[in-house]
Amino acid sequence: xxxxxxxxEDLDSIIETVRHTLEKLSIKNIQYAKYCDEALIKxxxxxxxxxxxxxxxxxxxxxxxxxENKLKNGEELIRTVKNIQPEIKTIVFSIEDKSxxxxxxxxxxxxxxxxxKGRNSIKDLKKxxxxxxxxxxxxLLPETxxxxxxxxxxxxxxxxxxxxxxxxxxxYIINEIAIKFKNLQIQPNSNSSIEKxxxxxxxxxxxxxxxxxxxxxxxxxxx
Amino acid sequence: xxxxxxxxEDLDSIIETVRHTLEKLSIKNIQYAKYCDEALIKxxxxxxxxxxxxxxxxxxxxxxxxxENKLKNGEELIRTVKNIQPEIKTIVFSIEDKSxxxxxxxxxxxxxxxxxKGRNSIKDLKKxxxxxxxxxxxxLLPETxxxxxxxxxxxxxxxxxxxxxxxxxxxYIINEIAIKFKNLQIQPNSNSSIEKxxxxxxxxxxxxxxxxxxxxxxxxxxx
DNA sequence: GATTTTTTTACGGGAAACCGTAAAGAAGTG
DNA sequence: CACTTCTTTACGGTTTCCCGTAAAAAAATC
Numbered sequence: 001x002x003x004x005x006x007x008x009e010d011l012d013s014i015i016e017t018v019r020h021t022l023e024k025l026s027i028k029n030i031q032y033a034k035y036c037d038e039a040l041i042k043x044x045x046x047x048x049x050x051x052x053x054x055x056x057x058x059x060x061x062x063x064x065x066x067x068e069n070k071l072k073n074g075e076e077l078i079r080t081v082k083n084i085q086p087e088i089k090t091i092v093f094s095i096e097d098k099s100x101x102x103x104x105x106x107x108x109x110x111x112x113x114x115x116x117k118g119r120n121s122i123k124d125l126k127k128x129x130x131x132x133x134x135x136x137x138x139x140l141l142p143e144t145x146x147x148x149x150x151x152x153x154x155x156x157x158x159x160x161x162x163x164x165x166x167x168x169x170x171x172y173i174i175n176e177i178a179i180k181f182k183n184l185q186i187q188p189n190s191n192s193s194i195e196k197x198x199x200x201x202x203x204x205x206x207x208x209x210x211x212x213x214x215x216x217x218x219x220x221x222x223x
Numbered sequence: 224x225x226x227x228x229x230x231x232e233d234l235d236s237i238i239e240t241v242r243h244t245l246e247k248l249s250i251k252n253i254q255y256a257k258y259c260d261e262a263l264i265k266x267x268x269x270x271x272x273x274x275x276x277x278x279x280x281x282x283x284x285x286x287x288x289x290x291e292n293k294l295k296n297g298e299e300l301i302r303t304v305k306n307i308q309p310e311i312k313t314i315v316f317s318i319e320d321k322s323x324x325x326x327x328x329x330x331x332x333x334x335x336x337x338x339x340k341g342r343n344s345i346k347d348l349k350k351x352x353x354x355x356x357x358x359x360x361x362x363l364l365p366e367t368x369x370x371x372x373x374x375x376x377x378x379x380x381x382x383x384x385x386x387x388x389x390x391x392x393x394x395y396i397i398n399e400i401a402i403k404f405k406n407l408q409i410q411p412n413s414n415s416s417i418e419k420x421x422x423x424x425x426x427x428x429x430x431x432x433x434x435x436x437x438x439x440x441x442x443x444x445x446x
Numbered sequence: 447g448a449t450t451t452t453t454t455t456a457c458g459g460g461a462a463a464c465c466g467t468a469a470a471g472a473a474g475t476g
Numbered sequence: 477c478a479c480t481t482c483t484t485t486a487c488g489g490t491t492t493c494c495c496g497t498a499a500a501a502a503a504a505t506c
Contacts, residue, residue, distance in 0.1 A: 011318075012345050016243070017236040034342045063318075063341055095234075095286075118286055119257045122235050171435030173462065190485045195464075209492085210463070211433045212394030218441045396492065413455045418494075425494095432462085433493075 001025055002133055004051065007032040008039040008058040008077065009093070018057065018093070021122055025129060036062060036071035043081055052085060055132065060094040078109050089132050093117060093125060098221045157222070160186070161201060164194065165223045169214045224248055225356055227274065230255040231262040231281040231300065232316070241280065241316070244349055259285060259294035266304055275308060278355065283317040301332050312355050316340060316348060321444045323380070329361055336362035380445070383409070387420060388446045392437045
């Protein structure tokens, strides 16, 4: 079993339970960090001291408080950590159950497992740690991930669309978005094409108008 | 100290810690429920058996799963419980930190304490339980509730505004909203007045247009 | 009950969204 | 390179939003 594990989680009420779960798996060296920046420092230090962490268990979203943090969420943390220590194993432990986000974490960050916080997640987390240790990958627990959008149906939404939706939600009008895209050399960037793209998104998400579209995509966690 | 307490929380990773915290306070009879409906049944049963719960510690939001639940969140649970057992003490333990919501819970449901889940919430929860036992009311922990909207500034947003924003976010156009309000006999209900009200909200939230307004109010958790 | 004040409604004009059609351009194919 | 296909852009008409002004109605004040 793993010898050295780092838990990154802001809620103290969850840290305790995770630590307890890992102790039962006979993991001796269990450390934790309540901030992503703090976690990165610990990982760097362990690496320098030639005693690196073997497993990183991280949440995705973190509360903001008085402390200024460079890394704002678990996604950024994992990306940074994988740059300096590519062989580290990673498990995401989050309440987020939107499949397109989970999917992107496996694809882009190549995480080893994803455990959705829920009514029986302690058992799931335990299983995820064991299977990750046995070099199994792409574990998604619980497998019956309900009330989230179909994975396949969201694959076709590109970063262009996300950017477009974000600008809309920030109060930009189409003409302003066109100018912005031209400046950033993002194509297509004509008013007409942008309108068409928004139209596609409205059909896709069954939205009556732009307001409705933003409400839906915000609920989905897309933006 | 309390003798009989019920914890209502869907995340098993949090239940364990709360239970542990209460045990340290020498509370002997600690029970839990992962669903609101389940919690209500336990409370009713305890009352019938003349051994009622003295304290209810509940989360606000619960994940939906295969089980059908009449009570969808902690707010509905507390409202129902207070109807059948008005003297019960209640503590809300939630990650929600939007002050207008917290405020309404104190005002409308007359909860005894509110603890925001965070990096030091175990200590806060312990304190809240002790102070609630000593008949203190309106305990809000942590006291320095940051990054939430000013309480006073949100008081003037009425249920009319919320209803209006919800209809907008559901894709209704102004004319449709006017018709709906006329049917429901909600006033004002003319296109012009509704426009004016939206305008007020846009000024208030510094929104450039309706899309922006819905994005902002969704982020605030207002709708 | 006449007055001021506030709220609600009506209306009109310009801006932006909405929606279809068609032209221009880019990419792929034989 | 001629042809098809797909993408991007242009444009015009209709609807809705947006914003101001003014009238009508309701409420408050004296």
